[in-house]
Amino acid sequence: MTNTTTTTVATSTTSTTAAAGATAAAGTTSTTGARTVAAYAAPAPKAPLEKTVITRRALGEHDILIDVRYAGICHSDIHQVGEDWGDGIFPMVPGHEIAGVVAETGPGVTRWAVGDRVGVGCFVDSCRECDNCRAGLQNYCTGTPGAVFTYNGVGRDGEPTYGGYSAQLVVDEGYALRIPDELELDVAAPLLCAGITLYSPLTHWGAGPGKKVAIVGLGGLGHMGVKIARAKGAEVTVLSQSLRKREDGLRLGGHHYRATSDPATFTELAGTFDLIVNTVSADLDLSAYLGLLKTDGTLVQVGAPEKPVSVNAHALLTGRKSLAGSMIGGLPETQEMLDFCAAHGIGAEIELISADRINEAYERVLASDVRYRFVIDASTI
Structure with a gap:
């Protein structure tokens, strides 16, 4: 049983009736093997998403066809539709928190069989040959074409990539992840971005017993950080602008909860933490947060502010601190993260919505009115 709270009209991911219905409604295949698939797309920058039809490529030798069951709504979806981080490719089908079931396999596929539960995250290809790819760090691919993002990218075929707000997805077998049976698919979907975004720095910088860890921000990313850091055995403090979510922060695994709007937080907690993970995309005073670190402590930035941030060098020099x-x-x-979450009963806290509420969900994300991740029921696409 996953440790999660779900607002939903139907949370079962194992209904054979629902599975058959999703497959039947997924799309149609042409004589070339390409298929048309229902999806929701932004037709232009900053435009509301609309129901449409897209074309998925024919299955290649090592491709799998996934019936999408659930797709999380990440704040970065909104940024990319709004071209906040640069020019986008339109029409744009967002979605890189994807959970589904294998519906068909290419003739050379060896990793997957029809019916397997799989997830797809933020990228669907990479060069496969650079040092980072060979080390399993495909997200930091330095070769050509680099990491190919699940949407708003360009695949090896020169065609735009379309994401998980769709009924089906075609992906190379090597870029899908196994979702353990212990995780329900709806609460697993956000793990493919929000989960790994926090698991990676918490693991790399050694969050665990004897370590004091702070998570800045209690949103879609931050709430996963609290759960994972607690499961790793760290002493966890939530640093949020106000005390409005204090009850949630402690329920999700925080040992302590402090408001950053209170100046006393920065004086009383000075020199406290081994690791701080900042999930906030706003322009924060990072120098002030560096003051909360112990000697040799690290502040890791995972939120992506639209504007450059500045840091007082003395905040780094004093205490041999690191900003990463x-x-x-x-x-x-x-995959390690998914297995860890399954072993510890960790799923995202979600609100399950129908596809016709995507634009409403975007507005609510911008208003910080979600606890803590919207997930689209793909059967409604």
């Missing part, structure tokens, strides 16, 4: 960044995780680590 982390971006999702490679395929082996993402």
Whole structure:
């Protein structure tokens, strides 16, 4: 049983009736093997998403066809539709928190069989040959074409990639992850971005017994950080702007909860933490947060502010502190994260919605009115 709270009209991911219905409604296949698939797309920058039809490529030798069951809504979906991080490719089908079931396999596929429960995260290809790819760090691919993002990217075929707000997805077998049976698919979907985004730095910088860890922000990313850091055995403090979510922060695994709007937080907690993970995309005073670190402590940035941030060098020099960044995780680590979450009963806290509520969900994310991840029921696409 996963440790989660779900607001939903139907949470079962194992109904054979629902599975058959999803497969039947998924799309149609052309004589070339390509298939048309129902999806929700933004037709232009900043435009509301609309129901549409997209084309998925024919299955290649090592491709699998996935019936999408659930797709999480990440704040980065909104940023990319709004072109906050640069020019986008439109129409854009967002979605990189994808959970589903294998519906068909290419003739050379060896890793998967029809019916397997799988997830797809933020990228669907990489060069496979650079040092990072060979080390299992495909997210940091330095070769050509680099990491190919699940949407708003360009695949090896030169065609735009379309994400998980769709009925089906075609992906190379090596870029899918196994979702353990202990995890329900709906609460597992956000783990493919939010989960790994926090698991990777918490693991890399050694969160565990005897370590004091702070998570800045209690949103879609932050709530996963609290759960994972607690499961790893760290002493966890939530640092949030106000005390509004204090009850949630402690329920999710925080030992302590402090408001960053209170100046006393920064004086009373000075020199406290071994590791701080900042999930907030706003322009924070990072120098003030560096003051909360112990000697040799590290502040890791995982939120992506739209504007450059500045740091007082003395905040780093005093105490030999480090300011670092982390971006999702490679395929082996993402599988490790899914297995860890299954073993510890960790799923995302979600609100399950129908596809016709995507635009409403975007507005609510911008208003911080979600606890803590919207997930689309793909059967409604």
